[in-house]
Amino acid sequence: MYITGGEFDPAKIAESGQCFRMSQEGTAFRVRAMGKSVTVRPVEGGNYILDCPPEDEPLWRVYFDLDTDYAAFAPDPCDGYLCRAREMARGVRILRQEPFETLITFILSQRKNIPAIRACVEKLCAALGEDGSFPSPESIAACGEAELRALGLGYRAPYVLGTARMAVSGELDLEALAALDDGDLEAALRQAPGVGVKVARCVMLFAYHRLDAFPVDVWIDRTLRLRYPDGFPLEKYPGCAGVMQQYLFYAAKRGCL
DNA sequence: GGCCAGGGCAAAG
DNA sequence: CTTTGCCATGGC
Numbered sequence: 001m002y003i004t005g006g007e008f009d010p011a012k013i014a015e016s017g018q019c020f021r022m023s024q025e026g027t028a029f030r031v032r033a034m035g036k037s038v039t040v041r042p043v044e045g046g047n048y049i050l051d052c053p054p055e056d057e058p059l060w061r062v063y064f065d066l067d068t069d070y071a072a073f074a075p076d077p078c079d080g081y082l083c084r085a086r087e088m089a090r091g092v093r094i095l096r097q098e099p100f101e102t103l104i105t106f107i108l109s110q111r112k113n114i115p116a117i118r119a120c121v122e123k124l125c126a127a128l129g130e131d132g133s134f135p136s137p138e139s140i141a142a143c144g145e146a147e148l149r150a151l152g153l154g155y156r157a158p159y160v161l162g163t164a165r166m167a168v169s170g171e172l173d174l175e176a177l178a179a180l181d182d183g184d185l186e187a188a189l190r191q192a193p194g195v196g197v198k199v200a201r202c203v204m205l206f207a208y209h210r211l212d213a214f215p216v217d218v219w220i221d222r223t224l225r226l227r228y229p230d231g232f233p234l235e236k237y238p239g240c241a242g243v244m245q246q247y248l249f250y251a252a253k254r255g256c257l
Numbered sequence: 258g259g260c261c262a263g264g265g266c267a268a269a270g
Numbered sequence: 271c272t273t274t275g276c277c278a279t280g281g282c
Contacts, residue, residue, distance in 0.1 A: 107265095109263055110262090110264035111261085111262055111263095111264060111278085111279085112262055112263085112279080113262040113280085113281075114263075115280090115281075116279075117263080120279090149278085152278085152280085153279090154278030154279050155276090155277045156265095156277090156278080157278090193265090193266095194264085194265065194266090198264060202263070216263095217264080218261090218262075218263070218264085219263065
């Protein structure tokens with residue numbers, strides 16, 4: 001499958017901090033998700049080819065959100081900083097990741113940097129996943145807390161365990177949550193242990209594709225205090241505030257505060 | 258060794 | 271409603 005570059009840049013997506021299982025292999029990138037794998041390799045003219053079985057193409061098209069026009073997500077021209085951040089982050093898209101993986105991953109992301117999250121997720125997959133894929137709710141729920149602590153989860157172990165058990169019991173029906181509006185979805189996710197406002201909004205944005213969700217982590221908080229002391233103008237970006245958040249996050253991580 | 262990392266939680270003000 | 275201390279672990 002051929003993908004036009006510009007508004008699609010796998011290198012930027014890989015370092016955007018929304019996914020943690022996208023690895024660079026030479027000039028190409030490999031993504032594992034949905035129990036499958038795909039390779040994205042650059043071709044002439046800044047464009048890309050997705051290497052996968054033809055029957056999987058629709059799946060990856062959805063995963064990379066390729067049918068959404070990101071050029072339409074334009075910042076207010078008067079906001080010079082946001083415009084610069086957007087140019088810097090051009091090519092980042094909001095992925096449609098699996099809810100369970102996203103939920104667990106962002107629970108264990110708390111007080112970790114991105115390389116540490118990657119390492120932790122890989123460890124979890126190697127220990128509990130089938131054939132290197134992300135572990136099922138059942139395989140995590142079957143663990144003891146000590147077993148998860150041994151994987152380096154630290155104090156997050158009981159959170160991950162409790163959340164997996166809620167998913168298995170049906171107390172937290174991640175499929176059914178897709179029908180809820182943003183407010184109810186956030187509240188439902190927060191019923192899980194280790195899930196506060198920030199993690200809930202990351203899951204809303206990166207799994208349920210709620211583009212209005214605006215997670216505030218330490219980097220965004222820094223940006224807001226420095227650049228938006230009166231608060232970020234969410235009202236200017238109905239339906240895409242989360243995309244702007246991702247641009248701000250990318251710029252901040254690149255040292256552009 | 259000190260500091261920080263895509264925070265959550267319970268207790269206290 | 272907002273603040274505070276604590277929670278494990280690893281990298282720099």
